[in-house]
Amino acid sequence: xxxxxxxxxxxxxxxxxxxxxxxxxxxxxxxxxxxxxxxxxxxxxxxxxxxxxxxxxxxxxxxxxxxxxxxxxxxxxxxxxxxxxxxxxxxxxxxxxxxxxxxxxxxxxxxxxxxxxxxxxxxxxxxxxxxxxxxxxxxxxxxxxxxxxxxxxxxxxxxxxxxxxxxxxxxxxxxxxxxxxxxxxxxxxxxxxxxxxxxxxxxxxxxxxxxxxxxxxxxxxxxxxxxxxxxxxxxxxxxxxxxxxxxxxxxxxxxxxxxxxxxxxxxxxxxxxxxxxxxxxxxxxxxxxxxxxx
Numbered sequence: 001x002x003x004x005x006x007x008x009x010x011x012x013x014x015x016x017x018x019x020x021x022x023x024x025x026x027x028x029x030x031x032x033x034x035x036x037x038x039x040x041x042x043x044x045x046x047x048x049x050x051x052x053x054x055x056x057x058x059x060x061x062x063x064x065x066x067x068x069x070x071x072x073x074x075x076x077x078x079x080x081x082x083x084x085x086x087x088x089x090x091x092x093x094x095x096x097x098x099x100x101x102x103x104x105x106x107x108x109x110x111x112x113x114x115x116x117x118x119x120x121x122x123x124x125x126x127x128x129x130x131x132x133x134x135x136x137x138x139x140x141x142x143x144x145x146x147x148x149x150x151x152x153x154x155x156x157x158x159x160x161x162x163x164x165x166x167x168x169x170x171x172x173x174x175x176x177x178x179x180x181x182x183x184x185x186x187x188x189x190x191x192x193x194x195x196x197x198x199x200x201x202x203x204x205x206x207x208x209x210x211x212x213x214x215x216x217x218x219x220x221x222x223x224x225x226x227x228x229x230x231x232x233x234x235x236x237x238x239x240x241x242x243x244x245x246x247x248x249x250x251x252x253x254x255x256x257x258x259x260x261x262x263x264x265x266x267x268x269x270x271x272x273x274x275x276x277x278x279x280x281x282x283x284x285x286x287x288x289x290x291x292x293x294x
Contacts, residue, residue, distance in 0.1 A: 003122075003149050004191060005284040006066065007031040007292050009220040009236035010229050011152070011193050013070075015040035016049035022056040025065075029229050031220065031292065032066035034152075037082050038073075038097050046078045054089035064292045068124055070095040074107065083108075087115040093122035095152060100131040105142035112147060123147040128154025130161050133177045140184035151185050152222055153178060155195030170209070182217050194218040200225045210235035243286045246279035 012030040014021050016037045025033050035053040037046065053069055069091045071082035086094050094117075096108050108123055123146065125139070132139060142148055155174055159166065164173035171178075178194075185192035194213035197206045210221055210232055220236045223229065238246070245267055252258060252266045253276050264271045 002284075004189060005281065005288050007220075007237075007285065007289045008066070008150075008191060008193060009289075010223055010232040011068075011220055012223045012226065012229065013040065013196075016053040016069075017041045017045045019052050019056075022052060024226075026061050026063070028226050029233060029293075030065055030223070030226075031233070032068060033062065034068045034070050034095055034222070035091075036070045037078070038070050046072065050078070050082055050085050054085050057086075057089040057091050066093070067091040068093040068095050068122075070097065070126075073097050074111070080111065083111055084115045087112055087117045087121065090118075091121070093124045093150070095124040095126065097126045097154070098129055098132075098157075099125045099127075099139060100129050101135050102138040102142040105139060105146050105148050109142075109146035109148070117147070121147065122149040124150040124152055126154040126157070127151045127177075127181050128157035128161075130158075133158075133180055136180050136184040137187075140188040140190055143188045143190050148190065150191040150193065151181055152193050153181060153195040153218075156198070158195075170212075178216060186217065191219050192217070194221040196222050196224050197228065198224070200227060203231060207231050207235060237289055238282045238286045242282055246282040246286075249275055249279035250283065 008031050010030045011032040011034060012025070012028065013034045013036050014025050016035050017040070022035065035056065037049050037053060041049040057067055057069065069086040069089070071086055071094055072078040073096070074080060083094065094112065099105060105123070105125065112121065112123065125148065127133070127136070155166065158174060158177055162173065166173055182192055197209050199205055206228055213221055214236055221232050223232060249266050249271055252264050252271070258264055262273055
């Protein structure tokens, strides 16, 4: 399974200071879990949370869920200790907050290597600062020669920095930022995950924002509560109709009678080779989701 096909429909934040939450996460239908040492943890609890999270990762029991540890920034008193402890614990990825340049990516990558990170340990980064948006191509370019594989949109921090509001239409406040991050992610084969929906009780609003994010090209959404999992998993998964059509596209181009053809009619639709690439992606993602849920 390639990095671009791994299911990340639902990426759930879990507070590192809450051991009960870390244990409960083992039974939740999340594709990925972010054990948070940053925003969800008070300064006086940082060291204890770090120990909790690293013990949980080492102990395992999370099945096929992708595990990520969000560290504090390297410019804080906790950041480097977080990074070293996280690397030693061995998660799938480390998530760094408030990056603003390609140099930030290369520094994080170097520190992970120095701490003994395995070659397949990923670096995820929060895109949540105005300067990160202005420098998004520089940040994304660093993926060519570092561990960077994934952008997490930090829309709450963006809202604070921009003094903006997501209501009534978040495209007014964040449309440019989301689109620029999405363009950079696609250009450099980086996975992009949408920001959180804050109103836990508003399921209709969550669904609308998930559908908007999926339409923009995001792979999935970060979540703040388990009750948001079902809607998010549903919206960001290929529908049965999409999978069925994708299979038909693949079969049509594989038919010897169509050898050498660049354009076909499949299920009444004009279909080109670019549609074949998307069909292969849809089927791969669907199969990966089935394997995860089995």
